[in-house]
Amino acid sequence: MSRTTFIDDNFLLHNRWAEELYHSYAAPMPIIDYHCHLSPKKIAQNHNFRNLTEAWISGDHYKWRAMRTSGISEECITGGATDKEKFLAWAKTVPSTLRNPLYHWTHLELKRYFDIGDLLNEKTALEIYEKATSELRTHSYGCQQLIKRMNVERICTTEDPTDSLEYHKELKLHGFGVKVSTSFRPDRAILISKSDYGHYLDLLGQVSGIEILTYRDLKEALASRISYFHENGCRLSDHGLNYVPYMESTNADVEAIFKKRKKGQSLTKKQKEKFQTALLVFLGKQYHAKGWVQQFHLGALRNTNTRMAKYLGPDTGWDSIGDFQQASTLAKYLDTLDKQGKLTKTILYNLNPADNEVMASMIGNFNDGKIKGKFQFGSAWWFLDQKEGIIKQLNALSSMGLLSCFIGMLTDSRSFLSYPRHEYFRRVLCNLLGGEMKCGELPNDMELVGGMVSDICYNNANRYFDF
Template structure:
């Protein structure tokens, strides 16, 4: 890496203290990516990508949104254009992404994976495409090769309860050193008001082998899937919800609501809330029984563009931040579990930055001393996993909790080329501490602060998740 390159050794490190913290403490720490959307099939099969576009642009809705904003036609994004044409349109977009994290990520990824220091633009597109594609079309840059190259010790993908986990099983039987785990994502089992719920119940029935004719049957079938996931190494659940549901209910009410839905009868908003509260509490109790970590990703307003949703499907770049109320129901939900000593280790992520202080203060209500950092305020997520968003999240956590107990960064990505986001996070983290050392707000105690940096980068997550 050239000293005069845009991505240089002290990128984002504004003083000597930040530089020492990063280079001497953070940079060499391995990666635990405890929440992502990588393909376990591509990992198990050790896929080799044909070219840079397939590894870098396919499935990346961050890039897609930027390209659409610039006025690039969909054929060059998710459509029928060639991979090289799609890359050229991305290269056309990059110079216009200044001050968007995509600009930093793009150059950081080119530097780390391919030792390319040139700035991506239409002028450099052809050379970069051929140089990177030539490298990526080799075993060294296979999916497993990339994980090894980036020093990734654990990858935790995200699967529906009906998943067979066959690809995780294949990885577990291989000699691949990186541990490939899964997280249990039962959103479809919770969202009783959504179209397709009854069909989903039948899918759970098929995968579990349990005939589902009642709410009790459904809970039992889900429990069998939880046990199946546990037997296959799962120790984490994940929920992507607008907000945490909570209201009073009893089992008879919920049974009636579930039966109505199975019979395709209409159910009210109040009935939906009762069911969602009941099933989420049930799942959380089972997670606690098995010692899992539960994650709640809160605050996304999904699928806003119905026309494009119909054309391209979900997770293609039509989601945004919402302003759902979060605090009261979240508090009641966590408290209801804590009252029965059934609150497992929990990570809460918010998508609306106005909720930072809400989440940072909420976790302190349920950190009872039983586990270090039992309830966590999760890293800046999705629209907030950039310099400003991560800095604000860490400042809120520092002001209202203990950042020293923080389990750090995750990619939440569908791309195998996203792992430099961990480096990006660590540089921002080190710079945050380094600036305050320079200003006299923190002591110049490098061994101690360096240990805190290493804990946030890796050690805390290793201890917290206890992946086998």
């Protein structure tokens, strides 16, 4: 096979300023992955993947969407084809992903984890598959080793309030050199109209030891789980919502809405938003009391292909960017907590690029001078986690706020091979700033600009989170 220098030392770095910023100030910094969806069980058990397909393609709806678009049958994506057949189908797809971020990520990951510099295609597929699979089956390629080889210092996974955190406890007891904690994701308690809501309340009641008959019971159960998560090292919450609702109500209103839903009756949009607002305000106060950071991932339009979502389940590639109204109700929610002195550190993630400036300006409304960068416009995520999306987020934040206070990148990934995305982000950041140094829009002061790069890549997050 012919070798390629596609992913070389200066990949995405287009001038000497960018190169120095990256190699001297960004690359040496450890990684704090403060939001991801890695399996704590696989980390604790130091799972070895049986082959490259299991490690790299199974569960990766980014790749699945590309394969479907390229004309690959579902049989070779999520169906009954063998793992090798699925990998060969992915390899056939890769040349068609030129200019999609998957092309960059694919070759970065092959290079960083397996030192494979060949372009992946039908001709190179089998040799790449066999080499990577052979290495993944060795002890030096267990999940813990995959994490450590990327200079990761800390990971925050994401768990439902009903989770036992048994594997986090195991990791705390035994460890492996990388600290692993979690974030508290109560979406299933908030989304009251979901068909399985009654079943979920039963689960939450079981783990909390509280029979949930009333809204007051629900709050007590969630407060109990927040305390349990806190005792086990959790310092963040996370919410995946279309938008943050705001609809005022009384306690009697919310109790009546909750009882109606407990009886299996449907709710109006107004009733849902009254309930969700009340519960989010309650949770926000709990987070503030614990000194947690609250995160909001906003703007995803999920499971749009109902036929396939029903067949394969959620998170299988049928989601897109939504065009929800964000600003007014979000501001009212934050203001309600602020007026009561209960507004904790907050990160807002936006999926619709049309709302970048909305979010970048929103964070400035509630900074109070007590905590540096208390409010954060979070890193570009999901469909925006690519070069153009990252640059747009950085530009909006720079224009409306202070880039120097930004806490930087996270993976938001389920894949143990996704940590080169931190490198990707760092290279894009350094090239953006290096280009402005070259043309005189930023001072030719490497220590000044480089110090900001190091802060964004590591120092700011290290100070921001109270781990």
